[in-house]
Amino acid sequence: MSSLPHTWGGRFGLGVAVLLVLTALLAPVLSPYAPEAIDLASELAPPGPGHLLGAGENGIDVLTHVLHGARVSLVVALFAVVLSALVGVTLGGLAGYAGGWLDEVLMRTVDVLLAFPGILLAIFITSVLGPSLINVVFALSFTGWTGYARLARGQVLTLRERDYVQAARALGSSDARILFRHLLPNAAGPLLIQVTSAFPGAILAEASLSFLGLGAPPGTASWGALVDQGTQYLLVAPHVALFPGLALALTVLGFNFLGDAVRDALDPKRTER
Numbered sequence: 001m002s003s004l005p006h007t008w009g010g011r012f013g014l015g016v017a018v019l020l021v022l023t024a025l026l027a028p029v030l031s032p033y034a035p036e037a038i039d040l041a042s043e044l045a046p047p048g049p050g051h052l053l054g055a056g057e058n059g060i061d062v063l064t065h066v067l068h069g070a071r072v073s074l075v076v077a078l079f080a081v082v083l084s085a086l087v088g089v090t091l092g093g094l095a096g097y098a099g100g101w102l103d104e105v106l107m108r109t110v111d112v113l114l115a116f117p118g119i120l121l122a123i124f125i126t127s128v129l130g131p132s133l134i135n136v137v138f139a140l141s142f143t144g145w146t147g148y149a150r151l152a153r154g155q156v157l158t159l160r161e162r163d164y165v166q167a168a169r170a171l172g173s174s175d176a177r178i179l180f181r182h183l184l185p186n187a188a189g190p191l192l193i194q195v196t197s198a199f200p201g202a203i204l205a206e207a208s209l210s211f212l213g214l215g216a217p218p219g220t221a222s223w224g225a226l227v228d229q230g231t232q233y234l235l236v237a238p239h240v241a242l243f244p245g246l247a248l249a250l251t252v253l254g255f256n257f258l259g260d261a262v263r264d265a266l267d268p269k270r271t272e273r
Contacts, residue, residue: 010261016254024071031064035221044237054239057229062240066247068221073251076133076215077202080140085195087141088148089184095149096156097179107153110146118143119205126214136215140205144198151194155187189266196262200255207248223248 023030032052033039039050039059047054053062095106113121118140125139126132159165160183168178184191209215210224223244230241 007261007264009257010265013254013256013258013261016251017258020070020074020251020254023067024074027067027071031061031067033061033064035060035064035068036219037061037064044233044240046237047239053243054237056226056237056240057233062226062243065221065226066223066244069223069226069244070247070251072133072216072220072222073203073206073248076136076140076206077199079137080144080202080206081195081198083137083141084144084198085148085191088145089152089191091145092149092152093156093179093184093187096153097160097175097183103153106149110149113143113146116143119208122205122209123212123214126209131214131217133216133220136206136209139209140202144202147198148191148194151190152184152187155190156183159183159186193259193263193266196255196259200252200259203255204248204252 037060039055039061042051042055042059043057045051045055045059051061051063053066056062056065091106095103121143122136122139125142126135129135129138156179165178165182168182173181206215207222207224207227210222211228213225213228216222216225226244227241227248230237230239230244233240
């Protein structure tokens with residue numbers, strides 16, 4: 001991992017990640033207005049002294065909503081990825097280690113879920129449960145765990161016959177200790193790559209659901225909701241959709257570069273660039 005900051009993609013991705021975290025943490029301090037504040041006299045006003053990035057519908061401050069939208073994107077993506085990883089790694093590790101009927105049932109379940117596009121299932125779930133950030137996390141995790149499960153299973157199948165596993169069995173270690181103390185920690189590299197690669201997808205999925213009105217509740221600052229609002233005024237106030245769209249694109253691009261850098265840093269067979 002020491003080579004991560006020395007690649008231009010790694011530096012860019014790390015900078016974007018740090019910027020997003022700082023923006024999310026400091027949003028209440030950096031925002032010139034409260035997210036719920038409205039200024040009807042400035043409705044759809046272009047960028048200027050009173051509203052640095054312009055104003056949106058009902059005079060909401062675009063800069064304020066972009067800053068607070070970073071918090072929503074980060075929190076939803078973080079919880080969705082962590083929950084997916086915990087469920088998927090646990091189930092995949094159990095399937096690979098135990099084998100038999102448990103492996104068969106879990107992997108067939110994974111195959112069924114992977115047969116449907118994840119975003120369509122997320123749209124269906126959130127449309128049934130209603131717009132809520134908790135529902136968005138649940139919807140994204142409902143199918144997100146499958147990739148971790150398949151990866152963890154494959155890693156455990158590769159590692160479970162290694163000498164150190166046989167030695168642990170000979171010393172009387174329980175199956176749970178072997179799985180969680182010896183096998184899964186040694187599969188951490190590929191799983192970490194999966195986590196960093198899934199993060200931008202979760203951010204984009206949350207924005208997509210909010211764009212459709214199925215993500216953040218009405219009134220919540222969200223990049224997707226702000227872009228949706230801006231599409232109604234593209235000809236008269238393009239800034240409403242432009243700035244949250246740029247923030248979303250920069251964030252997804254940065255985390256994709258960061259994921260690539262992490263993959264290269266953890267791959268012992270990578271070629272020097």
